[in-house]
Amino acid sequence: MAIAPSQVYILFPESAPRLFADVSRPLSDRSSASRLTPAALLVAALALGLLGVWLIDDLADLRGSPAWFPVWLHSITEVFSITVAVLVFAVAWHSNHSQSRSNPLLGCAFLAIALLDLAHLLSYKGMPDFVTPASPEKAIGFWLVARLFTAAALLLVAIRWSNRQAGRSRLGLLVASLATVALTLYLKLYQPQIWPRTFIEGQGLTAFKIAVEWLLIALLGIAAARFWYLRNADLPYDARGMLAATLISILSELCFTFYGNVNSFYSLLGHIYKIISYCFIYQVVFVASIRAPYERLSQEMNERQAAERQVEFLAFHDSLTGLPNQSLLKDRTRQALSRTQRKGGLIAMLFLDVDDFKLINDALGHGQGDALLRAMARRLESLIPESATPSRSGGDEFVILLADLEDTDAVANRVQQILAGLEEPFVIAGERLQISVSLGAAVAPGDAEDFAGLLRNAEMAMYRAKASGRRTWRYYDVEMDSEMQQRLQMINDLRQAVGNQELVLYYQPQIDLRSNAIIAVEALIRWQHPSRGLVPPDQFIPLAEDSGLIVSIGAWTLDEACRQMARWRTEGAEIACVAVNISAVQLYQGDLESAVTGALKRHALPASCLELELTESSLIRNTTQVLEKLDRLKRLGVRLSIDDFGTGYSSLAYLQRLAVDMLKIDRTFVQNLHAADGVAIVSAIIQMATALGLQTLAEGVEDQLTGEALQALGCDFAQGYHYARPCPAANLALGNGGRNFA
Structure with missing residues (x-):
């Protein structure tokens, strides 16, 4: 979301989208940027433009002409500046969170700046009376106080924008800002004699006015140095954007040390630079206070959704191999059995166990044992049709559901392909491992009519294969039930032996x-x-x-x-x-x-x-x-x-x-x-x-x-x-x- 796009495009219809590309990037991206950014290029271009106007002799008439900045154009630029300043106040005032403790300071300062710029606008030469007649002296007075607010605010932000220091009371800052504006209005409107002269008609700027401008430039220079130091720091705001705003404010103040006529080209250039500086400040405040939190919220929501998807995936898949787990296998077995009852055909459940896997785990370590299981999972997926469901039952045991088979020959052919495929060596951590598996097969209808029965019978057939010397496979037959019972009883008796x-x-x-x-x-x-x-x-x-x-x-x-x-x-x-x-x-x-x-x-x-x-x-x-x-x-x-x-x-x-x-x-x-x-x-x-x-x-x-x-x-x-x-x-x-x- 670009800030105040319509306002920015009035000045820079082509470059506006690129102008704020740097300050609107995520903070992590900005902190590591080392190349020249669009903001840096803009600052350089503005500086070169001012330098050219100042040094090129052929532009002397341009610099001194009073026709460049009539009252109506001045009014437009000031209204624009006031609008942006009010936006800065509104955003900063309403974004009261711990990561933006200097926002109230910046917001209250820009409220005062907006009011003083309004007073400056109403006091500009050629405007109707604002309590007292308009004059350059009166307008410059409000201008200088507004610029002092700008320089002081940027300097305080550069020095104090840290989570280690507590922010001032928002209400206290607001009252202080409004009181300062009220005092300035009173003194300028009702006690004008106490103000030093800043402009003499026909002579131009006074030494006091120029000295104040250089004081402002010095304050802004200190702030710019601080922002430069912080440009790569991990801050809740964009120090590079604030640096650009401060440097452009310095260029603006330089313009107001040169002009001899309030309607000159320097005056127009200074007002334009001031608007650009305000836009940068608004963008930084907007990103730090509104856009960045929403981006963080969006990121957190995306992470939460990803976590929910992961939880949902793990509810039906094995975390080690990514294969379906027993819950998903059970559901697909039910579906396959239902299709078999309606359309005929066979389904087969294959139960695989890696021979001597415990020795592999103990000899090579559990890390390589897990890597072998993952490699086996990928190998199994490549050896079975898409209609089949491979799953990991646990440990070194895998179960495969073969659906929509025509006869038992299809089962035997597929089993032979699986066994042959698993005979090929696996390369784990640079080592070639050759394994063998024992496999049991149960077929429905016939061997069982539900998932639990198929799984149990396929497992019994697998144990028969192991008892037959391993590295082979067996079909389930009814005699295995009694053998399994005997096996379980033997193990139980052996525990007590x-x-x-x-x-x-x-x-x-x-x-x-x-x-x-x-x-x-x-x-x-x-x-x-x-x-x-x-x-x-x-x-x-x-x-x-x-x-x-x-x-x-x-x-x-x-x-x-x-x-x-x-x-x-x-x-x-x-x-x-x-x-x-x-x-x-x-x-x-x-x-x-x-x-x-x-x-x-x-x-x-x-x-x-x-x-x-x-x-x-x-x-x-x-x-x-x-x-x-x-x-x-x-x-x-x-x-x-x-x-x-x-x-x-x-x-x-x-x-x-x-x-x-x-x-x-x-x-x-x-x-x-x-x-x-x-x-x-x-x-x-x-x-x-x-x-x-x-x-x-x-x-x-x-x-x-x-x-x-x-x-x-x-x-x-x-x-x-x-x-x-x-x-x-x-x-x-x-x-x-x-x-x-x-």
């Missing part, structure tokens, strides 16, 4: 292939369920990992194995150590070092009597984190081994950096030892371990020929059913010196 002392350790001997003596034992956990009997680890360990119980179960296993090992040492059994399996979850989530230290200390067991078996896949998740943790464990004095070696993707360079003592050759290679390629693989592992200074142990040895072949290849140790099956500690005959299997 430690407290109920249902967990037990079995021990399997590890044999030195050179002496055939037992040199160590591996602790293998079993669950003695009160109703199910002995539950093997492959049935409950995955449940423990998924439910987070593996950390507490692992801590119990460490403690119990150390207790038993300490007892064997007391009994004189000469075995080197007990080996305990450590899951990947324990390695990354649990406080493994504290658990190990605590178990050793409680049972007074030397650290060398404990061996920790870590799977190869868990060791390659995060090189830096793994190396640091393994180094700390190694400094404790415990032995470290890599279990199921050969099933992961360890490189030779990586193995060199790991502080491990032994490689356990996976049973799949050992059982294939009688084939040519099997011999080559086992031989290569043994030779590599020897080169790295590591010992080797073969798992799953089930016959004597395999043991002899391993010994011939240079393998150090072996374990398997050929030597002994896992059994409770009480059933394991160790004796002094250990049992010999020769």
Whole structure:
């Protein structure tokens, strides 16, 4: 909104919109402006214009001619000035807020200026009598007092326009301004003899008048210097606009030091400059008092509307990925089911879970885990049609609604596309991550008739896929209901197993292939369920990992194995150590070092009597984190081994950096030892371990020929059913010196 546009356009029809472009910009934009603004260019142009009129000799007749500023034109300019001054008073008076404490001062000053300019207009030579006859002397007197008000007001604003200083009483300022005007009127109209002479007809301005003009210029110069200092400050008003107004007022006063005739061109130029200065002041007051607050209000309203839109968006979308949440998915599922009932066809709900996402989170950090989920969301959106609805259920779980399908083949085709698309590596923070997902699918009509049923059945199918080895998918079938109930019951029972002392350790001997003596034992956990009997680890360990119980179960296993090992040492059994399996979850989530230290200390067991078996896949998740943790464990004095070696993707360079003592050759290679390629693989592992200074142990040895072949290849140790099956500690005959299997 431009101020007083019709008035400004009278003088500058082309430049008026640009004239105030700077002072009407937002304060934040003005404070950082470094280029010449339209206001600065205007001030420079006005100064050059005045300088040209003053210096160019050919314009001497122009400067001295009395025809340039007749009474009627003077009246127009003064009416214009008075109008703008009254507008400044009106806006400043009615904008009484804490950020504009100097507004009342400026407003009351401009009310006085308007009244004095009116008196000046009525006293101008050629006007009718205003109490006393009009004369240049009388008009100049009112003029000088008005200009003193202008200079004083601008100076006080420049010095005092600060939130740290309290504003004066508005009513007091108003009374003081009106009283000063009344006193000036009385003295000028009824006591003219006390006023010094300011103008002598035929001679021009007196020394007193010129001195007062230079005093005004000095006061305005101080104000201008202050506004220049504040030009880039964060103020509730535009210091640049006030600077322009002050500089133009100085140019106006300079005009009134030059003229020798009240109707000269200098007088006209001075009045025009005064009007422009008033317009700048009005614009600054208007922007600071009215426009800026409305702009702030508008900005606050826009921010509030944006916040409301954000709240509305978050009510139906996931905050991390931006995908629809379960509320929106539920609504779209209802719509899709309704269309299916009317038009036929199928809908399918797909439930995806990222395999081993906890390990990714723990190894790479939650920040990169979140980045992976966002990247997965974008990938899923690109893999499904527009009619489908992808959503994030929570954690690393995603649910996709496929609508308007013709048959189950369409479901299978889409699932295969999704799985294949997610197999492509993700680049997160410059690192390539390859993931796999387990996916379950439920179809309606058939598997369920509502959202809750579809979601539950798709989730059960997903768990079936995980139980089937992960990295695959399964359709829902009715048998999964009972399996899910069993799963939930198993997890609930497992939570109570430690407290109920249902967990037990079995021990399997590890044999030195050179002496055939037992040199160590591996602790293998079993669950003695009160109703199910002995539950093997492959049935409950995955449940423990998924439910987070593996950390507490692992801590119990460490403690119990150390207790038993300490007892064997007391009994004189000469075995080197007990080996305990450590899951990947324990390695990354649990406080493994504290658990190990605590178990050793409680049972007074030397650290060398404990061996920790870590799977190869868990060791390659995060090189830096793994190396640091393994180094700390190694400094404790415990032995470290890599279990199921050969099933992961360890490189030779990586193995060199790991502080491990032994490689356990996976049973799949050992059982294939009688084939040519099997011999080559086992031989290569043994030779590599020897080169790295590591010992080797073969798992799953089930016959004597395999043991002899391993010994011939240079393998150090072996374990398997050929030597002994896992059994409770009480059933394991160790004796002094250990049992010999020769």
